């Protein structure tokens with residue numbers, strides 16, 4: 001299918017290669033979807049929310065209660081990703097994988113709480129192996145629902161105060177990096193705050209970071225929402241649904257998932273380079289060159305949502321442009 005898409009690009013009314021990366025995007029999407037006419041109009045954005053016990057170590061600029069409060073804001077339509085989903089005409093699904101505060105039933109929020117947040121990774125494994133598998137399964141089910149709904153492009157997002165600490169610990173373990181090279185301000189820590197956060201991550205790594213098995217790393221250092229994202233990405237690949245990867249946290253989930261199954265890499269598009277400094281190392285390890293660099297560091301799938309129209313334009317051009325022959329435009333000199 002990639003060969004056919006490449007052949008089509010060669011006869012469209014433009015100098016060969018002049019649409020640059022948009023041409024390669026259309027070719028890749030055609031191969032991923034196994035469609036002559038790739039179509040990413042049906043977009044589903046799934047936000048996985050979860051809390052982190054490591055917040056007890058004072059590693060975020062915001063209080064833990066914000067996670068559940070933002071879940072309510074997603075449902076009410078007031079969050080950045082709510083606005084972007086409406087703007088794109090995309091489905092928005094919100095899944096509570098385990099906030100500290102339980103919530104009343106909110107319309108548009110799936111309650112799949114595994115627990116009241118993870119344990120503090122500086123002191124204990126984030127979760128049991130059973131909880132880790134349950135988290136992966138939450139994502140696998142989200143991917144299956146997307147497949148059932150005929151979704152053409154999956155955007156995974158996350159919300160979890162403290163999750164840059166968890167994600168940085170996972171990335172440090174998987175990349176065998178010093179946490180000082182990957183730790184950043186997250187929601188907005190001061191430089192002293194970042195130094196303290198680095199030490200907390202170092203403690204977590206000393207405790208659980210020796211075993212590099214990806215499932216062990218996800219269970220001991222990950223989060224319910226991070227692990228659910230890893231499961232969702234793997235599920236999307238199984239259903240042949242291309243995925244547009246958001247920022248730092250989703251990329252770390254993608255890295256862990258690729259360690260579990262390297263073939264996943266072929267299904268991933270990378271939307272943007274987040275302002276979180278560790279993102280570049282994670283992107284590098286995935287051999288990913290993101291489409292955009294807008295200094296965004298919000299999460300919620302917002303960076304991916306911003307890049308959706310690029311993929312849609314690439315498909316439209318591929319599917320609708322005239323060929324030299326059909327338009328009567330001369331091409332050999």
Ligand SMILES: O=C(O)c1ccc[n+]([C@@H]2O[C@H](COP(=O)([O-])O)[C@@H](O)[C@H]2O)c1
Pocket residue numbers: 059060061062158159160161162163164165185186187188246247248249250274275276279296297298299300
């Ligand atoms: O996506 C990113 O690159 C990104 C970078 C920094 C922060 N975030 C968001 O901020 C929250 C985590 O930040 P923190 O400081 O509480 O660890 C979480 O809800 C993420 O969605 C997201």
Ligand SMILES: Cc1cc2nc[nH]c2cc1C
Pocket residue numbers: 062066070158159160187298299300
């Ligand atoms: C308000 C707020 C919104 C967020 N969205 C994702 N992470 C977030 C963190 C905060 C603090």
